[in-house]
Amino acid sequence: MCSDKFKLPTTSSFPRVMLKEQFELIANQYVKRNKSLLMNYVTLNTVLRSLGKIKNKSVLDVGCGNGYVCRKFYALGASRIVGIDISPKQIELAKHSANNNKIEYVCGDATDLKNIVKGTFDIVTSISVLNYIEIKKELGTIISNVFDKLNDGGKFVSIVVNPDIVLPSSTKYGRNLISLGVDRTKIADLEEFKIEFFDNAQEKIFETKAINYSRKTYEEFFLKAGFSVKWIQPSISTEGLKEMGKQFWEEFIANPYLVAIEGRKK
Numbered sequence: 530m531c532s533d534k535f536k537l538p539t540t541s542s543f544p545r546v547m548l549k550e551q552f553e554l555i556a557n558q559y560v561k562r563n564k565s566l567l568m569n570y571v572t573l574n575t576v577l578r579s580l581g582k583i584k585n586k587s588v589l590d591v592g593c594g595n596g597y598v599c600r601k602f603y604a605l606g607a608s609r610i611v612g613i614d615i616s617p618k619q620i621e622l623a624k625h626s627a628n629n630n631k632i633e634y635v636c637g638d639a640t641d642l643k644n645i646v647k648g649t650f651d652i653v654t655s656i657s658v659l660n661y662i663e664i665k666k667e668l669g670t671i672i673s674n675v676f677d678k679l680n681d682g683g684k685f686v687s688i689v690v691n692p693d694i695v696l697p698s699s700t701k702y703g704r705n706l707i708s709l710g711v712d713r714t715k716i717a718d719l720e721e722f723k724i725e726f727f728d729n730a731q732e733k734i735f736e737t738k739a740i741n742y743s744r745k746t747y748e749e750f751f752l753k754a755g756f757s758v759k760w761i762q763p764s765i766s767t768e769g770l771k772e773m774g775k776q777f778w779e780e781f782i783a784n785p786y787l788v789a790i791e792g793r794k795k
């Protein structure tokens with residue numbers, strides 16, 4: 530069970546749900562996103578290509594949700610896997626999934642990593658998490674906490690919404706981004722926007738609000754924490770190319786929904 534400290538709202542009538550708390554409300558729907566083309570053929574492929582060998586490495590997954598990515602790391606032979614998430618329901622779902630006794634799941638806020646996760650790691654990941662940290666200062670805290678949790682030479686790979694995406698982008702990849710700002714074709718630094726999630730049959734499954742950070746904002750926080758920074762364009766897995774065909778992905782490659790930031794601790 531998660532600590533009482535992290536009891537999050539359980540109904541949408543909660544007066545003001547913070548962006549980072551939305552996943553408590555949609556935990557059951559969110560499981561469907563594990564099956565999405567984007568997750569399986571793009572996000573995971575991009576993260577795993579950036580990380581290289583996982584076998585015998587220790588991995589911390591920040592904002593692990595229902596543990597989908599932790600289970601992938603387990604399958605790839607990681608020596609220790611810890612998943613942390615602020616949502617008690619997400620952690621509960623993670624614990625009930627396969628391999629749950631091999632992976633350590635912790636409920637807590639990533640702004641408090643030092644106190645809630647023991648030890649250091651070869652790899653830290655955060656997949657689609659940083660766009661939900663609406664307080665800019667907290668984004669800096671999390672990135673610097675991650676730096677402290679890494680061994681020397683360790684890598685932090687984070688998947689974020691492409692800060693430079695041109696809207697509207699195609700919904701055929703299972704996402705629709707809606708700018709809430711004045712310019713409906715770009716999302717400004719620190720601007721809130723809406724993400725609609727669709728299943729592979731193009732049925733809408735849920736929506737979230739998120740915040741956009743510019744490349745410059747991310748870079749500043751990574752450098753300030755002590756990382757060297759590299760941006761990585763998303764790549765489609767061999768299976769994704771085979772199943773959907775190269776042409777299917779062309780629009781995505783031209784205007785990707787997501788990008789990866791790789792931070793290395795020298």
Ligand SMILES: C[S@@+](CC[C@H](N)C(=O)[O-])C[C@H]1O[C@@H](n2cnc3c(N)ncnc32)[C@H](O)[C@@H]1O
Nearest residue numbers: 549552592593594614615616638639656657658
């Ligand atoms: C879009 S979901 C991604 C889940 C998982 N990484 C995946 O890709 O399946 C974002 C997750 O980040 C978690 N989260 C957001 N802010 C957090 C914070 N400050 N500390 C820990 N977890 C956080 C949310 O509860 C949610 O489960």
